[in-house]
Amino acid sequence: xxxxxxxxxxxxxxxxxxxxxxxxxxxxxxxxxxxxxxxxxxxxxxxxxxxxxxxxxxxxxxxxxxxxxxxxxxxxxxxxxxxxxxxxxxxxxxxxxxxxxxxxxxxxxxxxxxxxxxxxxxxxxxxxxxxxxxxxxxxxxxxxxxxxxxxxxxxxxxxxxxxxxxx
Numbered sequence: 001x002x003x004x005x006x007x008x009x010x011x012x013x014x015x016x017x018x019x020x021x022x023x024x025x026x027x028x029x030x031x032x033x034x035x036x037x038x039x040x041x042x043x044x045x046x047x048x049x050x051x052x053x054x055x056x057x058x059x060x061x062x063x064x065x066x067x068x069x070x071x072x073x074x075x076x077x078x079x080x081x082x083x084x085x086x087x088x089x090x091x092x093x094x095x096x097x098x099x100x101x102x103x104x105x106x107x108x109x110x111x112x113x114x115x116x117x118x119x120x121x122x123x124x125x126x127x128x129x130x131x132x133x134x135x136x137x138x139x140x141x142x143x144x145x146x147x148x149x150x151x152x153x154x155x156x157x158x159x160x161x162x163x164x165x166x167x
Contacts, residue, residue, distance in 0.1 A: 035132045036051060036056055036130065036132055037050060037051050038157075039061065039156070040137045040157055041156075042152055042153065045063050046060075046062035046063075046157060047059065047102075048061040054107060054108065055106060055115075056103065056106040056108075056113045056130065057101055058101070058103035058117070058139075059100065059101055059102065060098060060099065060100045060102055061159075063097065063098075081096035081098055082098070083096060084097055086120060086121060086123035100118075101118075103115060103116065104116045104118075106128070106130060113130040114128070114130075115128055116128055117139060117141045119141060127141070127143070127146075127149075128142070135155075136153050137155075139151065140152075
């Protein structure tokens with residue numbers, strides 16, 4: 001009788017396979033978190049994305065051209081910041097937009113982060129899907145179905161890098 005080259009299903013092998021599967025899942029989740037984390041810039045704003053306890057948090061980190069955002073001449077500074085004046089709750093209208101958390105309950109589901117996103121321009125919360133596609137951060141806000149929404153696209157941004165003026 002020839003000895004068999006097949007491995008036996010021992011409790012040790014079964015445990016090792018389960019631990020490997022858990023490690024691979026953790027690595028994939030960490031990679032997804034690293035992919036979305038960091039600084040992002042669109043044509044008019046800057047966001048910072050942080051992932052803690054499997055939840056992504058988006059923060060308003062800057063408004064590049066308030067004139068384009070509001071449609072009127074707007075000046076702002078640390079002494080006179082832009083405020084959340086469109087918020088329907090009067091007690092929240094005096095909070096500064098800079099540093100404001102604009103997401104809630106964003107959790108990874110497949111390739112998307114799903115949750116809610118706040119639009120300070122309208123003062124409304126929307127359902128949202130957030131993903132990284134071809135290196136760009138796509139944030140889709142919608143009411144009801146994703147088809148009935150709008151996507152904002154952000155590129156990676158390094159706040160310490162000196163960028164040339166595009167004016």
